[in-house]
Amino acid sequence: MKPAAVEDFALRSELIQFNHASYGLSSRRVIAEGERLRRQIESDPTLHLGSELTRRLAAQTISVAEMLGVDSTRLTLCTNATSAAAAIVASVPLNADSTVVVLDVEYSSIRRAWEIACAKAGARLVSVAVPVPFESAAALLAVLDDQVPGLVDYLQISAITSSTAFRMPAPALGAWVEQRGGRLIVDAAHVPGHIPLLPELWGAAAVFGTLHKWFPTLRPVGLLWLTPELDIRPAEVSLTWDSPDLVERFSWPGTFDPVPRLCTETAVAQWLEWQDAGLLDDCEQLADTADQAMVDIGARRTATTEFRPPRLRSFILDGVTAPQVKDALRVAGIRAWVGHGAGGECLLRLATHIYNDENDVDRVTNRIQEVLSR
Known part of the structure; x- marks a missing residue:
């Protein structure tokens, strides 16, 4: 049974x-809440998709941040992990002197996004092979030291890798890239609702992920956490692109379905x-x-x-x-x-x-x- x-x-x-x-x-509970919200929105789209929406999304963001134990002023909800990653990759400054390090166990679309960005900027992209089975943080750090001499601008890792499904030693990797003068970018798609989200412990400058993998929310709901010194903008230039407020900046990527984001409190409560x-x-x-x-x-x-x-x-x-x-x-x-x-x-x-x-x-x-x- x-x-x-x-x-x-x-x-x-x-x-x-x-x-x-x-x-x-x-x-089923979240699906029912989503249907209720959709009926509400359709009853008056001008009201419910206007300024009211930003206020409601801000409230959902604060609730999620409190549950995850992070500063709500550094967090925003967004369309999905891919859109959050695209915002980061499109926003960070790259030039011909830049070096980006990406591990070969990273999600394929994330690796591809960095390839495209580095090619446009003339930056150097270094792909580092991670030993599998994964047994030692020290062994990976030794590989990085061997294959990546000199300064580094960004290191892209996953808190939990997708295909190989292992936890990366994020704090050790964050310390490594900081010593090289760079910043750590963390793919946390498999984190919320599964393991603690600890961007500051990891030494991360930016973290992107999803809520719909391990919480029972509707699809899709992404999240983006940023340190204050990073100015990250959505990859799509929408009406709120210039907003100084992080939540408002990602609240309107053009016409979209906000219901999955508005269901997050219900999903978290059930979780x-x-x-x-x-x-x-x-x-x-x-x-x-x-x-x-x-x-x-x-x-x-x-x-x-x-x-x-x-x-x-x-x-x-x-x-x-x-x-x-x-x-x-x-x-x-x-x-x-x-x-x-x-x-x-x-x-x-x-x-x-x-x-x-x-x-x-x-x-x-x-x-x-x-x-x-x-």
């Missing part, structure tokens, strides 16, 4: 969902109920169960215990291809992220959530074991 919490979602009952980390999943009931702790225990089960059938972890996130795990599957694994899971009604790592290895990523149980772990493990044994 599935956990009672499965009723909180509209997920098809015959599916096994381990791909929560890709898109998240809106809860807190799950946390208080111990359901998120159960997810962590289930992730550990899945982790050991996958290793028992021959999968290899992408990181040692110190660097594994609570509810997101990735595995290297030797001797098989990503299409083989995708097809096997699809036929079995199992949804999980499968792809290739930077070195061409086949990766399987599992995200546990409150609708999963040990039967789900057994089914995905058995299916992967079948693929590996062919």
